[in-house]
Amino acid sequence: MTAIAARMRFARTGSGRVGVTATLLLLALILIGPLVAPHDPAAIVGIPLQRPGSGFLLGTDGLGRDVLSRVLWGGRSIIALSVVATGLAYLVGLAIGLVAGYTRSLLDPVLMRAMDVLLAVPPLLFLLVLATGAGHSVVVLVLGVATVHVPSIARIVRAATQSVVVRGYVEAAVARGERTHSILAREILPNVLGTVLADAGIRLTGSILILASVNFLGLGLQPPRADWALMISENRGGITLQPWAVAAPALLIAFLTVAVNLVADAIARSLGTSLDRRRIAR
Amino acid sequence: MNVLSVDGLRLELVSGETVVDDVSFELAAGEALGLVGESGSGKTTTALALLGYCRPGVRVAAGTIEVAGERVTGRSETDLRRLRGRVISYVPQDPASALNPSVRVGEQVAGVLERHIPSSDVDRVVAETFALVQLPSSSEFRRRFPHQLSGGQQQRVAIAAALVCRPKVVVMDEPTTGLDVVTQANLLEQIAVLREELQLAIVYVSHDLAVVASLADRIMVMYAGSVVEDGPAAPLLARPTHPYTFGLLAAVPDPAEPRTLRSIPGVALGVDERPSGCCFAPRCPQRISACTEAVPPLLSVDDGRRVRCIEWRRTPALVAELRQVAARERAAPLLAVDGLRAEHDERGRRLVAASSVSFEVAPGECVALVGESGSGKTTIARCIAGLHEPAAGRVLLDGTPLASRAASRSRDARQRIQIVFQNPYDSLNPRHRVVDSIARPMRVLRGLSRREAAAEVAALLERVRLPAKLAQRFPSELSGGERQRVAIARALATKPDLLVCDEITSALDVSVQAAVLELLAELQIELGLALLLITHDLGVVASVADRVLVLERGVVCEHGLVVPLLSHPEHEYTRRLVAAAPTLVARR
Numbered sequence: 020m021t022a023i024a025a026r027m028r029f030a031r032t033g034s035g036r037v038g039v040t041a042t043l044l045l046l047a048l049i050l051i052g053p054l055v056a057p058h059d060p061a062a063i064v065g066i067p068l069q070r071p072g073s074g075f076l077l078g079t080d081g082l083g084r085d086v087l088s089r090v091l092w093g094g095r096s097i098i099a100l101s102v103v104a105t106g107l108a109y110l111v112g113l114a115i116g117l118v119a120g121y122t123r124s125l126l127d128p129v130l131m132r133a134m135d136v137l138l139a140v141p142p143l144l145f146l147l148v149l150a151t152g153a154g155h156s157v158v159v160l161v162l163g164v165a166t167v168h169v170p171s172i173a174r175i176v177r178a179a180t181q182s183v184v185v186r187g188y189v190e191a192a193v194a195r196g197e198r199t200h201s202i203l204a205r206e207i208l209p210n211v212l213g214t215v216l217a218d219a220g221i222r223l224t225g226s227i228l229i230l231a232s233v234n235f236l237g238l239g240l241q242p243p244r245a246d247w248a249l250m251i252s253e254n255r256g257g258i259t260l261q262p263w264a265v266a267a268p269a270l271l272i273a274f275l276t277v278a279v280n281l282v283a284d285a286i287a288r289s290l291g292t293s294l295d296r297r298r299i300a301r
Numbered sequence: 302m303n304v305l306s307v308d309g310l311r312l313e314l315v316s317g318e319t320v321v322d323d324v325s326f327e328l329a330a331g332e333a334l335g336l337v338g339e340s341g342s343g344k345t346t347t348a349l350a351l352l353g354y355c356r357p358g359v360r361v362a363a364g365t366i367e368v369a370g371e372r373v374t375g376r377s378e379t380d381l382r383r384l385r386g387r388v389i390s391y392v393p394q395d396p397a398s399a400l401n402p403s404v405r406v407g408e409q410v411a412g413v414l415e416r417h418i419p420s421s422d423v424d425r426v427v428a429e430t431f432a433l434v435q436l437p438s439s440s441e442f443r444r445r446f447p448h449q450l451s452g453g454q455q456q457r458v459a460i461a462a463a464l465v466c467r468p469k470v471v472v473m474d475e476p477t478t479g480l481d482v483v484t485q486a487n488l489l490e491q492i493a494v495l496r497e498e499l500q501l502a503i504v505y506v507s508h509d510l511a512v513v514a515s516l517a518d519r520i521m522v523m524y525a526g527s528v529v530e531d532g533p534a535a536p537l538l539a540r541p542t543h544p545y546t547f548g549l550l551a552a553v554p555d556p557a558e559p560r561t562l563r564s565i566p567g568v569a570l571g572v573d574e575r576p577s578g579c580c581f582a583p584r585c586p587q588r589i590s591a592c593t594e595a596v597p598p599l600l601s602v603d604d605g606r607r608v609r610c611i612e613w614r615r616t617p618a619l620v621a622e623l624r625q626v627a628a629r630e631r632a633a634p635l636l637a638v639d640g641l642r643a644e645h646d647e648r649g650r651r652l653v654a655a656s657s658v659s660f661e662v663a664p665g666e667c668v669a670l671v672g673e674s675g676s677g678k679t680t681i682a683r684c685i686a687g688l689h690e691p692a693a694g695r696v697l698l699d700g701t702p703l704a705s706r707a708a709s710r711s712r713d714a715r716q717r718i719q720i721v722f723q724n725p726y727d728s729l730n731p732r733h734r735v736v737d738s739i740a741r742p743m744r745v746l747r748g749l750s751r752r753e754a755a756a757e758v759a760a761l762l763e764r765v766r767l768p769a770k771l772a773q774r775f776p777s778e779l780s781g782g783e784r785q786r787v788a789i790a791r792a793l794a795t796k797p798d799l800l801v802c803d804e805i806t807s808a809l810d811v812s813v814q815a816a817v818l819e820l821l822a823e824l825q826i827e828l829g830l831a832l833l834l835i836t837h838d839l840g841v842v843a844s845v846a847d848r849v850l851v852l853e854r855g856v857v858c859e860h861g862l863v864v865p866l867l868s869h870p871e872h873e874y875t876r877r878l879v880a881a882a883p884t885l886v887a888r889r
Binding site: 206 | 686712731
């Protein structure tokens with residue numbers, strides 16, 4: 020229990036606390052939301068593009084569905100898919116970047132040129148080809164979005180690794196004959212994590228954006244599923260009449276991004292300081 | 302005629318803590334003041350305040366500063382900019398980061414002149430100034446970029462920029478730290494000449510008493526933000542009256558006098574931890590109860606000496622405890638390096654770092670490997686530790702040849718040879734607690750369980766004289782000296798026979814260095830540990846080594862017992878090194 024408390028100490032800084040609270044609120048929203056939604060998210064329950072009021076707290080969308088219900092339902096898919104895709108991208112990107120940055124063999128140029136090739140393909144085009152070839156499944160979608168992120172994560176991790184490899188503590192580990200995987204995991208990974216986490220929030224937003232675009236192009240999730248990203252693209256035509264159908268999911272996505280960024284920053288900051296001595300950390 | 306006068310200067314943090322208190326001094330044209338102190342003493346903060354500059358968060362709370370009749374304190378930034386560079390100028394510590402890497406050196410110096418004296422014949426004056434600091438004054442040289450110059454030349458450019466407007470006062474902040482000894486000696490000589498020629502008043506800030514001794518007329522010693530002692534240089538160095546000055550002088554290693562170093566007990570305090578009475582009281586051997594009650598005043602002692610100690614009469618006289626270095630009986634060598642050749646690949650070119658280097662280290666012996674930067678000494682250390690693959694030659698442990706890579710060596714060999722690195726700020730993993738850093742080698746190389754290792758960590762921390770509570774801290778929460786001790790404890794964790802120490806004290810303060818060297822000497826005797834000491838500092842060599850090898854561009858040019866070698870060097874290069882090494886003995 021104390022170990023968990025120690026791991027959660029990032030949550031005790033000011034912005035960390037805000038970030039954790041906001042993330043928990045959002046999680047509560049997407050988990051409990053569907054239970055309390057007043058209407059079926061797919062059912063047409065009123066006149067299209069009604070403004071808030073008249074029985075619909077956030078109005079209705081272009082087809083006359085309840086915006087509030089769709090917002091309450093629509094967080095699951097986008098959050099789950101983007102979190103899984105981003106997490107997967109980090110796993111693969113970290114592995115490739117660490118190995119490429121640490122090894123002084125041919126493996127480094129081989130891996131990095133492969134990353135360059137991936138980087139050269141426009142993300143949407145890549146997903147388009149992937150979806151056409153492998154079908155419209157959620158798995159393909161997640162793998163595709165993850166693949167789009169991998170090259171840039173790998174590049175950043177590789178650069179961060181190269182600046183850590185020359186440090187004394189890595190040399191000391193080499194001198195005592197540690198195995199490569201334990202040097203990577205114990206000595207290098209914790210020290211590149213701060214750099215890597217710095218843009219985790221932005222990448223998550225990136226995933227949401229890509230998913231939204233893919234959904235918009237009709238290659239991802241299919242209507243009438245409720246999904247924040249889908250809602251934005253569906254309702255942007257009626258934005259002058261009923262701005263809430265776009266604004267509500269957009270604000271929630273923004274809220275999600277900020278929350279995740281705050282948590283990621285707080286974790287990055289808390290690495291390498293013990294709580295009792297925090298005041299000394301100049 | 303005083304060109305610089307400081308009266309009752311006090312600098313405070315915005316939060317109210319005093320950083321520097323009660324600094325008063327006067328400086329005449331052609332005079333040099335040495336401002337000496339360890340890190341955190343407030344010497345650089347004071348020096349910068351002379352130019353009217355305070356770091357963000359610091360402000361002048363009281364006192365006045367006058368330069369050449371002009372008030373510096375209380376002036377607006379615009380006014381100050383007219384003074385800086387023209388009347389009073391600054392030479393920073395690290396020229397590599399002080400010079401703009403993308404501007405030609407001539408233009409950087411000209412820029413200062415154009416800012417202050419736009420009507421002058423810029424080209425001619427800049428060329429003259431370059432000649433003055435003994436740089437080539439050709440326009441080809443002035444069109445070079447900083448990276449095309451050596452470290453010494455870069456520092457001369459920084460000095461040229463400081464002198465181009467012919468100021469009255471120059472503040473130099475450790476201008477020779479980081480330069481090789483020979484380069485340092487040349488630069489110090491040059492500064493002395495300039496001072497004479499231009500009648501410059503110089504405020505020379507340094508942690509190195511020996512360097513200051515070679516230049517300054519007067520020395521001002523600072524500790525924890527206050528001046529503890531000041532006075533004419535030679536008598537101050539010969540007969541210190543403040544216990545801190547005494548401690549500092551006993552801690553400075555001197556190549557001309559191989560003696561046992563004595564460290565100052567305790568550690569320097571941070572700005573927020575300073576006591577209410579005398580700031581040195583917690584570490585002072587001659588403290589009385591009155592010391593902790595009020596800040597002692599600066600008392601005038603004979604011949605212009607001032608000391609901030611009410612018990613100054615009890616400060617003992619300096620007595621050098623000369624080391625007895627006896628030739629050892631020839632035991633079978635623990636480590637033997639045989640015909641070692643090491644190379645570096647640099648952009649396709651092959652650089653030879655060391656060639657046909659052979660030497661032996663006996664059990665319990667301390668061998669020093671001395672040389673300037675680029676002499677290949679670190680590469681040799683890395684070959685021994687298995688971090689660099691030699692191009693030729695062998696490293697033998699107890700007569701058995703070792704594999705070139707640590708990973709292919711036996712566990713036994715890895716356990717018996719340990720290395721401690723130069724920079725305490727990057728030798729510990731910032732994400733691991735002290736206890737984990739020290740326990741890891743025990744678990745990997747001695748197969749101890751987590752519990753056994755943790756128990757031994759406490760004993761090791763005590764061995765390197767660190768409190769046990771440090772075990773749960775992260776490196777960022779430790780000072781440089783503490784980190785280096787942890788690094789030594791980590792090396793000792795495997796119970797090694799040989800400790801390779803690569804410049805382990807070069808990043809530390811003098812008194813901390815003395816404490817670390819004291820520790821090494823103690824370990825050598827108590828554990829029978831053999832030491833291979835890699836260093837550029839002949840003073841360090843004189844105070845701990847038994848035998849010395851001098852490296853010149855990767856070749857051993859001279860070797861022998863420490864005392865005869867340092868007092869009667871035979872090789873031309875060793876002679877130059879010994880002559881250039883700053884020493885205090887000569888000034889007494």
